[in-house]
Amino acid sequence: MTNLRAPRGTRHLPPPLPEPRGTVSAAVVAALRGPGRPGLPPVPADCAVYGDDLQLALYILYELHYRGFEGVPERLEWDGGLLTHRAAIEDRFLDALRTDVPPDGAGTAGEALDALQIEPVGDDGGLSYFLRNEGTFEQLREYAALRSLYHLKEADPHAWVIPRLHGRAKAAMVAVEFDEFGAGRADEIHAELFADLMEDLRLDTAYGHYVDAAPAEALAPVNLMSLFGLHRALRGALVGHFAAVEVTSSPASRRLAEALRRVGAGPAAVRFYTEHVEADAVHEQVVRHDVVGGLLESEPRLDADVVFGIRATGYLEDRLATRLLGAWRDGCPVLPLGR
Amino acid sequence: MPNTPERPRRVRVQRNGPLLVEGPVEVVGEDGEVTVSNRFTVAVCTCRRSRTLPWCDTSHRCRDRHRAGPA
Ligand code: FES
Numbered sequence: 001m002t003n004l005r006a007p008r009g010t011r012h013l014p015p016p017l018p019e020p021r022g023t024v025s026a027a028v029v030a031a032l033r034g035p036g037r038p039g040l041p042p043v044p045a046d047c048a049v050y051g052d053d054l055q056l057a058l059y060i061l062y063e064l065h066y067r068g069f070e071g072v073p074e075r076l077e078w079d080g081g082l083l084t085h086r087a088a089i090e091d092r093f094l095d096a097l098r099t100d101v102p103p104d105g106a107g108t109a110g111e112a113l114d115a116l117q118i119e120p121v122g123d124d125g126g127l128s129y130f131l132r133n134e135g136t137f138e139q140l141r142e143y144a145a146l147r148s149l150y151h152l153k154e155a156d157p158h159a160w161v162i163p164r165l166h167g168r169a170k171a172a173m174v175a176v177e178f179d180e181f182g183a184g185r186a187d188e189i190h191a192e193l194f195a196d197l198m199e200d201l202r203l204d205t206a207y208g209h210y211v212d213a214a215p216a217e218a219l220a221p222v223n224l225m226s227l228f229g230l231h232r233a234l235r236g237a238l239v240g241h242f243a244a245v246e247v248t249s250s251p252a253s254r255r256l257a258e259a260l261r262r263v264g265a266g267p268a269a270v271r272f273y274t275e276h277v278e279a280d281a282v283h284e285q286v287v288r289h290d291v292v293g294g295l296l297e298s299e300p301r302l303d304a305d306v307v308f309g310i311r312a313t314g315y316l317e318d319r320l321a322t323r324l325l326g327a328w329r330d331g332c333p334v335l336p337l338g339r
Numbered sequence: 340m341p342n343t344p345e346r347p348r349r350v351r352v353q354r355n356g357p358l359l360v361e362g363p364v365e366v367v368g369e370d371g372e373v374t375v376s377n378r379f380t381v382a383v384c385t386c387r388r389s390r391t392l393p394w395c396d397t398s399h400r401c402r403d404r405h406r407a408g409p410a
């Protein structure tokens with residue numbers, strides 16, 4: 001596998017369509033690939049909602065709104081049949097999440113964010129702790145390859161919430177996004193800093209390169225952001241999700257920077273995480289006080305949605321951590337990576 | 340951010356957490372060392388526990404939590 005940075009011009013080109021993982025994703029790929037663009041059969045009732053086939057199908061349908069795919073007409077982004085099909089999959093995903101993250105006794109958004117700062121006693125099974133303490137260079141490469149599904153479009157899913165916010169929440173959200181997008185400097189865009197990290201770790205920086213290698217548990221958290229970002233009705237959940245990520249990021253980023261230093265990764269790899277130690281210590285404050293605070297001041301009834309966004313994020317991140325740590329503790333790689 | 344009589348620079352004070360100052364900010368340490376941050380808002384550590392002084396790195400929390408990556 002080649003692993004140099006894709007040339008600047010080509011790195012942002014639409015990637016090829018992923019390999020299907022079952023009947024549902026195969027039908028979506030066939031519908032996008034043409035010719036004739038066959039219709040989409042209903043999703044079978046027994047298709048596992050967090051499984052590879054359904055999560056990949058949803059991932060592909062969402063990507064039409066980001067970079068699209070090589071050879072797929074851009075206007076299919078708003079194809080009625082595809083959107084109807086996506087809505088059916090989204091309903092399954094959302095129903096499952098509402099069941100697995102029940103609202104009972106969840107408390108307020110403020111309480112849920114406070115709880116994120118409290119660490120369980122003893123070994124909490126956290127990914128960043130494992131990587132800091134014993135992660136190998138190869139495991140850090142795997143981690144970065146999987147996270148590239150989000151970080152190469154870092155902060156893009158959250159930009160969709162901007163027209164749905166007003167006043168204090170909007171001003172603060174835009175300020176944080178401005179920082180995520182490099183504060184006016186293209187080479188400081190966080191997605192670019194992540195490409196630099198990948199290059200340091202000898203990973204392929206082409207957009208979408210690692211989708212085929214990513215297990216369902218790594219697709220689901222990215223699908224969650226797209227789901228929350230694309231629906232105005234889920235703006236509270238999007239804000240909750242964003243707050244949860246910002247609150248947990250700074251300390252986790254420090255551990256990841258330590259892990260990368262320990263295995264001898266280069267300065268660009270370390271830089272991505274040290275930048276996030278400092279940036280997200282600020283973002284956390286701004287998101288809590290003004291994005292969450294501002295939204296709930298104008299729309300107090302969204303409190304439960306903010307809590308749902310926070311907890312759904314934690315639920316899917318925990319599933320990913322369980323999958324990765326299960327493999328790594330057994331000494332198995334999670335995905336096939338070339339040297 | 341402007342710092343004018345009509346629109347003075349805003350600083351947010353919190354009991355448990357950093358001082359939030361509209362950036363850019365220059366901090367002068369006791370030893371005279373100057374550290375600059377151009378971020379739109381800057382979190383200045385008040386607990387002295389940060390490992391990236393003078394900026395907050397969330398060490399003011401009693402404990403912190405795992406999971407999730409950067410945002
Ligand atoms: S105030 Fe946050 S680390 Fe000191």
Ligand SMILES: [Fe+2]
Nearest residue numbers: 180190409410
């Ligand atoms: Fe970021």
Ligand SMILES: [Fe+2]
Nearest residue numbers: 246280283410
């Ligand atoms: Fe951030």
